Amino acid sequence: MTEIPEHLRKRAEEARKKAEADAGASDAGGGDAAEQTPEQAAAASKIPAHLLERSKAAKAAASGGGDSGGDAPAGGGGTAVATAPAATAAVADNGGPVPTGPGGHTQRLLTVVKSGSIQDVRATPLDKVHVWPHLLVVEFVAALIITAFTLIFSIFVNAPLLELANFNATPNPSKAPWYFLGLQELLTLFHPMVAGVTIPGMGMFALILAPYIDRNPSNKPNDRKFVISLFTVFLMFWAVLVIIGSFFRGPGFLFEFPWNSGLFFEL
Amino acid sequence: MASTTEDKPSMGERLQKTMQDLPDNVQSSQAWNSIFRPGSIFRKGYTDSPRNRSYVVMNSVLYHLHPVKVKRHAVKVSYTLCLGGLSFFLFILLTVTGIFLMFFYRPTAAQAWDDIYNLQTGVTFGLLVRNMHRWAAHLMVLSVFLHMARVFYHGAYKPPREFNWVIGVILLTLTLLLSFTGYLLPWDQLALWAVTVGTNMMGYTPVFGDQVRFVLLGGVEIGSDTLLRWYVLHVLMLPFVIVIFMAIHFWRVRKDGGISGPL
Numbered sequence: 001m002t003e004i005p006e007h008l009r010k011r012a013e014e015a016r017k018k019a020e021a022d023a024g025a026s027d028a029g030g031g032d033a034a035e036q037t038p039e040q041a042a043a044a045s046k047i048p049a050h051l052l053e054r055s056k057a058a059k060a061a062a063s064g065g066g067d068s069g070g071d072a073p074a075g076g077g078g079t080a081v082a083t084a085p086a087a088t089a090a091v092a093d094n095g096g097p098v099p100t101g102p103g104g105h106t107q108r109l110l111t112v113v114k115s116g117s118i119q120d121v122r123a124t125p126l127d128k129v130h131v132w133p134h135l136l137v138v139e140f141v142a143a144l145i146i147t148a149f150t151l152i153f154s155i156f157v158n159a160p161l162l163e164l165a166n167f168n169a170t171p172n173p174s175k176a177p178w179y180f181l182g183l184q185e186l187l188t189l190f191h192p193m194v195a196g197v198t199i200p201g202m203g204m205f206a207l208i209l210a211p212y213i214d215r216n217p218s219n220k221p222n223d224r225k226f227v228i229s230l231f232t233v234f235l236m237f238w239a240v241l242v243i244i245g246s247f248f249r250g251p252g253f254l255f256e257f258p259w260n261s262g263l264f265f266e267l
Numbered sequence: 268m269a270s271t272t273e274d275k276p277s278m279g280e281r282l283q284k285t286m287q288d289l290p291d292n293v294q295s296s297q298a299w300n301s302i303f304r305p306g307s308i309f310r311k312g313y314t315d316s317p318r319n320r321s322y323v324v325m326n327s328v329l330y331h332l333h334p335v336k337v338k339r340h341a342v343k344v345s346y347t348l349c350l351g352g353l354s355f356f357l358f359i360l361l362t363v364t365g366i367f368l369m370f371f372y373r374p375t376a377a378q379a380w381d382d383i384y385n386l387q388t389g390v391t392f393g394l395l396v397r398n399m400h401r402w403a404a405h406l407m408v409l410s411v412f413l414h415m416a417r418v419f420y421h422g423a424y425k426p427p428r429e430f431n432w433v434i435g436v437i438l439l440t441l442t443l444l445l446s447f448t449g450y451l452l453p454w455d456q457l458a459l460w461a462v463t464v465g466t467n468m469m470g471y472t473p474v475f476g477d478q479v480r481f482v483l484l485g486g487v488e489i490g491s492d493t494l495l496r497w498y499v500l501h502v503l504m505l506p507f508v509i510v511i512f513m514a515i516h517f518w519r520v521r522k523d524g525g526i527s528g529p530l
Binding site for chain 2: 126127128129130131132133134135136138139142143146147150151153154155157158159160161162163164165166167169170171174175176177178179180183184187192193195196197204207208210211212214216217218219220221224228231235266267
């Protein structure tokens with residue numbers, strides 16, 4: 001339970017005392033008890049005085065005209081609900097705003113606001129799982145596997161360490177690291193400016209711009225056949241160049257089959 | 268207190284009691300509670316419950332990398348193939364092995380090759396760690412490349428993830444540069460001539476090709492200055508830059524609504 005602030009509690013207490021005192025005074029006066037009865041009722045039950053008043057008036061009107069309820073409009077003016085003017089004779093006689101609808105209703109439905117129009121309601125709850133353990137376990141196992149693979153591979157295969165660098169002994173062939181061998185392969189086909197700068201530059205540029213060029217919002221493979229084919233061609237282009245540069249180039253960077261003249265490739 | 272010697276617990280009993288209370292005492296100590304944040308599973312121990320599953324991530328440094336929950340398809344290995352995570356893990360592996368190698372390496376033309384040779388022959392686990400560094404580096408280039416292909420085939424670069432794709436391309440470039448700068452460091456014939464071929468290509472950059480080559484080599488020819496320059500790039504500058512871009516990359520993955528899909 002929430003705590004009621006001190007000043008509000010005091011105010012409520014004072015109001016209750018005042019109401020009791022008023023009730024006592026009116027009892028002592030013994031005058032128009034009809035006016036005070038609803039207030040006493042309000043103090044006992046939590047129904048506001050003006051609503052009690054109104055229901056009383058309505059009952060009186062329904063029974064064929066009352067005489068006591070009409071002279072006490074109380075706080076009826078404070079209602080927010082616009083009520084239709086009552087057609088009963090009793091109300092017309094008293095002139096007070098005693099509100100009753102055609103069917104005896106005391107409220108009217110003005111409008112219905114659907115929740116979707118003012119609230120952001122998530123239509124379908126997402127199917128989610130906890131990161132721990134579902135994702136972290138997978139990541140941990142993947143990390144273990146790659147570590148184990150690297151470790152075991154490193155036990156059996158040594159990294160190359162050729163003889164000390166010598167500026168006077170150019171190895172034949174001289175090859176770039178494998179991921180640049182596609183470019184070196186292009187060098188045999190084009191002018192160095194084209195092979196070394198223009199083509200890789202345009203490739204990088206196209207990669208960076210890819211999400212801005214491809215305006216197709218779908219991620220379904222069936223909707224993106226052209227883009228997927230294009231990218232596959234792009235990948236295959238480089239893969240084939242790298243493979244040729246790595247395994248099919250011998251002395252003088254001439255084309256050789258590895259099963260004829262051996263491998264000229266170091267990682 | 269009129270206790271006799273018989274009432275006193277024996278040394279062994281007191282030790283047993285101390286050992287029994289130890290976990291509770293440690294977990295309620297100020298030092299322990301200052302290390303682990305409120306809600307951390309290390310404060311009071313872990314029992315499997317939805318709340319504790321959330322706390323594992325929420326109250327640890329992991330929260331910088333992962334949300335508490337992810338979409339179900341995101342944990343399927345067949346969707347991501349773990350390639351992004353593996354690239355990151357290989358980077359960590361390379362950092363660890365690389366720090367080990369740095370203890371035994373001096374980036375000068377006179378000493379570099381001898382240092383690598385001594386590392387392989389005279390240092391415990393030296394050869395193994397160098398092998399791991401080398402193979403992990405090649406694996407990382409491969410996994411970053413495959414990660415890019417996976418992302419493309421899933422259309423994961425589409426809005427709102429366009430910019431994270433751009434950062435990814437930058438990370439790919441940085442990975443290649445890291446690998447390439449490391450290639451020179453052993454200062455053997457393979458390193459020298461591979462780098463010669465590579466940097467000659469960069470010399471063909473239009474307009475200021477010679478300047479680009481000069482800055483990269485620290486001179487007109489590959490030499491000791493090149494070695495120092497590439498060493499600093501390899502162990503300090505490029506890792507620094509790539510870590511910043513990785514941080515942005517991972518942050519964007521979460522901000523853009525987790526990984527893409529399902530298809």
